Amino acid sequence: MSVWRFAPLGEAAWMARCELPDLALANRFAHALARALEASPAFEVLLGLRSVTVRFDPLSIEPESALVALQRICDQLEPAPEVVGHVHRVPVRYGGEAGPDLESAAQALGLTPAQLIALHTSQPWRVLMLGFAPGFAYLGPLPAVLHLPRRATPRPRVPAGSVAIAGGLTGIYPSELPGGWHLIGRTELTLFDAHREPPTWLQPGDAVLFVAL
Amino acid sequence: MLRVLEGGALATVQDRGRRGYQRFGVPQSGAVDAVAHAIANRLVGNPPEAASIEITWGGAVFEVLEPCVFAVTGADLGARLAGATVPLWTSVYARVGQRLAFLQRVRGGRAYLALAGGVDVPVVLGSRSTYLPGQFGGVEGRALRPGDYVRVAAPPRDLARWAARRWASPPTYTNVLRVLLCGDWDRAALAQPRQVGASSNRIGLRLEGVPLRAPTQSVDSFGVFPGVIQLPPDGQPIVLLADAQPTGGYPVLGVVIQADLHLAAQLLPGDTVWLMPVTRDEALDALREQRAWLASPIEEDDAFLSLAHVRA
Numbered sequence: 317m318s319v320w321r322f323a324p325l326g327e328a329a330w331m332a333r334c335e336l337p338d339l340a341l342a343n344r345f346a347h348a349l350a351r352a353l354e355a356s357p358a359f360e361v362l363l364g365l366r367s368v369t370v371r372f373d374p375l376s377i378e379p380e381s382a383l384v385a386l387q388r389i390c391d392q393l394e395p396a397p398e399v400v401g402h403v404h405r406v407p408v409r410y411g412g413e414a415g416p417d418l419e420s421a422a423q424a425l426g427l428t429p430a431q432l433i434a435l436h437t438s439q440p441w442r443v444l445m446l447g448f449a450p451g452f453a454y455l456g457p458l459p460a461v462l463h464l465p466r467r468a469t470p471r472p473r474v475p476a477g478s479v480a481i482a483g484g485l486t487g488i489y490p491s492e493l494p495g496g497w498h499l500i501g502r503t504e505l506t507l508f509d510a511h512r513e514p515p516t517w518l519q520p521g522d523a524v525l526f527v528a529l
Numbered sequence: 530m531l532r533v534l535e536g537g538a539l540a541t542v543q544d545r546g547r548r549g550y551q552r553f554g555v556p557q558s559g560a561v562d563a564v565a566h567a568i569a570n571r572l573v574g575n576p577p578e579a580a581s582i583e584i585t586w587g588g589a590v591f592e593v594l595e596p597c598v599f600a601v602t603g604a605d606l607g608a609r610l611a612g613a614t615v616p617l618w619t620s621v622y623a624r625v626g627q628r629l630a631f632l633q634r635v636r637g638g639r640a641y642l643a644l645a646g647g648v649d650v651p652v653v654l655g656s657r658s659t660y661l662p663g664q665f666g667g668v669e670g671r672a673l674r675p676g677d678y679v680r681v682a683a684p685p686r687d688l689a690r691w692a693a694r695r696w697a698s699p700p701t702y703t704n705v706l707r708v709l710l711c712g713d714w715d716r717a718a719l720a721q722p723r724q725v726g727a728s729s730n731r732i733g734l735r736l737e738g739v740p741l742r743a744p745t746q747s748v749d750s751f752g753v754f755p756g757v758i759q760l761p762p763d764g765q766p767i768v769l770l771a772d773a774q775p776t777g778g779y780p781v782l783g784v785v786i787q788a789d790l791h792l793a794a795q796l797l798p799g800d801t802v803w804l805m806p807v808t809r810d811e812a813l814d815a816l817r818e819q820r821a822w823l824a825s826p827i828e829e830d831d832a833f834l835s836l837a838h839v840r841a
Binding site: 331333339350363365366369375454490516 | 548549550551552553554555556653654662663665666670709711749750751752753754756757774775776777781783784785786787809812813816817820
């Protein structure tokens with residue numbers, strides 16, 4: 317039985333989505349598929365949390381042929397290793413001006429701020445994907461005890477370096493951006509530099525261990 | 530070389546965009562209307578990877594500091610060279626001291642100004658395209674402004690040879706975008722006209738009208754690209770354009786067919802637009818037709834050409 321579901325995105329793309337309920341495992345399958353497709357010049361690959369969007373030229377390869385090729389690759393996939401890259405230590409100043417939502421987030425979770433920090437720093441989180449903005453890494457998945465919906469009202473400006481949680485994930489804002497996640501701390505690290513190759517400090521498949529300052 | 534006298538509403542350096550950096554969260558960027566940009570490059574003899582200037586709405590004014598050959602394609606923004614109407618979809622020889630002005634929007638929304646030899650700005654992450662939100666690419670990651678210089682990367686030695694070349698069959702810009710739907714939607718609501726919202730930009734067209742009922746369940750973020758139509762909870766669709774982020778979490782209403790993406794590029798706030806569902810076969814036929822049209826030869830106007838030589 318296949319764990320993959322395929323949906324067309326127009327005439328020039330397919331989305332392959334891993335249907336396994338466990339996000340961590342589904343994400344490792346998505347990484348494996350992205351890696352398997354990277355070598356193919358006919359496909360442009362966009363990694364999602366539990367999916368891969370595959371773009372192609374429908375006049376060079378018919379959509380149905382692209383789908384068959386994709387299905388064949390998916391059928392033979394093993395999940396990518398849990399962590400294939402570096403484990404980065406990220407020092408974070410939690411709470412106060414650096415993390416204005418620490419107290420409200422802890423309260424909503426039924427935790428003390430200290431407990432929230434202890435849980436957030438308790439283990440490395442996997443870089444599931446980068447998206448939303450250059451260098452924004454989606455980290456996780458977080459345990460259920462740290463699951464919070466997004467803030468009802470997004471902030472128009474979240475400062476660069478803000479460490480945040482929402483939707484069972486944690487992330488670091490690489491630059492000043494609008495954002496709806498709960499801000500619990502801040503790091504001084506530079507996550508994105510367009511003039512470096514690669515431009516991001518974190519790569520999909522790396523892991524991040526937050527360290528409280 | 531040109532000097533920017535006025536930047537107008539928005540003028541940025543763009544090329545075909547960035548490929549292969551989406552995994553770092555970097556948008557594709559590049560010319561929103563890739564078709565008009567590509568033809569502008571062809572008219573002046575540039576390779577496909579050359580950069581041009583994308584001019585939105587109008588208001589941009591340039592002073593010619595060195596003889597050059599340029600072509601304006603895409604929108605009719607009332608281009609004038611030394612006061613005379615510039616023929617669109619045609620390469621033109623410009624002399625030192627002449628002013629090239631884009632007066633106002635007549636038809637379409639984005640014009641492409643290509644210079645023989647290509648626009649010279651540093652390559653950032655594999656492209657010369659300006660990405661305004663990230664403040665990188667193009668001229669210091671920003672729009673052109675008075676006092677900027679637009680340098681030519683590799684001016685051709687036989688400059689005048691590239692003048693007076695014409696694209697015989699310019700596209701007709703319509704307000705109908707053909708769409709391949711993703712899933713079942715209320716066709717009656719979908720058939721209603723929509724207005725391009727004021728906050729629309731290079732990232733996306735925000736379409737305002739009869740709200741479509743958006744599915745309530747959230748979607749795990751997945752890879753998206755220009756042409757994808759997102760449906761946020763307010764039921765007002767967003768057509769993603771060149772600067773769209775490479776992932777999104779909103780449900781997808783559908784995707785603008787490849788052949789019509791350049792039409793979406795020519796729409797600006799206040800315009801009315803219709804989304805028209807089509808089949809995949811229709812999308813592929815339209816793309817085949819567009820590719821054949823793009824491969825058609827450039828016309829060389831001999832009378833015009835000799836005049837260009839005299840001027841050179």
